[in-house]
Amino acid sequence: MLRPFPDCLKKFWRAAEEFLFAPSSDVWLSILRVVLGVQIILYCLSLRRDWNEVFASTPQGFLSRDLMEGILNVHSHFVPRLGWLISIGGYLGLSEQRVLGLCWITLLIAGGALLVGLFCRAAAVLAWLLYLAAVKSGSLLTYGVDNMTTIGLFYLALAPLPDRFSIDHKLRAQRTQDRHRLGFFRRVLQLHLCVVYFFGGLLKCLGPGWWNGNSMWRALTRPPFDILPMDFILSARAWLPAIGITVWILELGYPIFIWPRRTRAIWLTSILLMHIGIGLALGLYLFASIMIGLNLAAFGPGLILDRQEIQDAT
Template identity: 35%
Template sequence: MKGHASGLQRPAAGGELARVLRSIERFALAPASAAPLAALRIGLAAVLLLQAALVAPALFELYGRSGILQGTLRDVFARTELPRIGWAVALLAPLGVGEDPVILGTGVIYVVALAALLIGWRTRAAAVLAWLTHLMLMATADSTVYGVDSFANIFLFYLLWMPSAAAFSMDRRLGRVRGGPTPAARLGLRVVQLHLSIAYLASGLGKAASAPWWDGEAIWRSVMLPEYRQFDLSWLADAPWLAAIAGWTVLLVEIGYGFLIWPRRTRLPWVVATVALHAGIALFMGLVVFGAIMAVLTVAAFAVGSEPPGPAAQAGAAPG
């Protein structure tokens, strides 16, 4: 009887495993529209072009050896293990090409690549050039880099292999790429969604382990430090409870992100809360590029529809 009972249980266990594997396959590979990835491509390229316009007047001061960090001092702060402008200067020096043309050329290539990425023209090549030149600029002026630059570079790298040109692109219009739902689009979207969920959770838990985020001191410092101060908010000293509530709200949005942005019922409120959080950072701290990029990532990943049209297609598609 024991052998007979165990024999009956094995198919049930195997059936459960098969159901789990099918669920994982649907989650990761059910055909999806490339619209969210196209929104990511367009939004990221647009914000980086804005950043490039802001940086352009100080191009040589930031990246030249006679700029803000001069000579060997710049090399000390540079990420020497990554490709940087100094490598290109050394490579082209035998041809009589100086540093200034290399810096200018790198900047021009970067901007042209971002513009091509924006409209989806030769999208894969544009993504490669945008990612590589962005990486070179980051590595050369590492002392000016902060978290959003790393985020931007990571998501530019994702665009190297994601089918972001399959929607809203010149490549699609010209017939260079096919449209329609694909497993690759679903996989790319899941990578973006999981990356953001883990990043927000890690950020929120890191903040939660620090007392200043509970008593409002972190908010107070953020809006009062000279390098970030945009408005006179000194009156917060008379209402410390308001700064504390703001800190709790940040913790709630970031820690809850990975749990409450996935279910359909709470997705839209959490997208709105996250965008509002980054709009607040841009407004009250002046970190416009940071706020814009993080808002673009969340909107593209969770607010742009990914399900193929038609009830038959949607019946077998994974949620989100």
């Protein structure tokens, strides 16, 4: 009587295993590494003139780091933060400004190491920890880009590095050969993006703003995102409801249409165009670049970027 159930379970288990451990090349990992390296470098460079002021404690700082880390303490005492490094620096006789400068330089170097693939694992872990510490020590100044970059760095630090395009591989012939493990980590990233877009789309379609064009209007005209001329937006306002609806349909449909090979190209291209639009029209360049990079890493290989993988699949 009980036999069919275990058989069903076995079938499900086998299907899940085949899906989650589908063999993959390491091209996606190369893309993820390079994208995150560039992202870290851009993050550092974009904040270079404000870094010390953003993260300094009272009274030199923009908003006290002590206050933001105090708020973080309400949630957890164990989340990495710059205050820990500054305390260690204090024991070594280094001033706060000096430690903050060292953190900036180290993060920039970690980003550069990721970009070229030198000491991949150490660079990925270091970049993740320092970026996390910076984001959490400036928790009141963060937005979506920081969450998405942290997610990417978390997965990169765990993924089977180095990849074939890294300097590590060229110099020391280090490279993982386990294509199933590579496939597993790629699936994790793919599934996470599906969750991100599904809930992003769901939340948008739950309110009237993304149906009647009001949210598109507000996004495009709200400082500091008001890059496009007001006259241009006004002349195109009849299109705003359609654009708003297209945005949430693209996001809500992502977990469905990104998987079949027939619809993947069109959906991925549409999502990439949407993020290019967000970057150019709202000036959210870092957010656009991380989302484009994560999408290319997750779903690009096998479609447009890795001929070997296409051959393997066919």
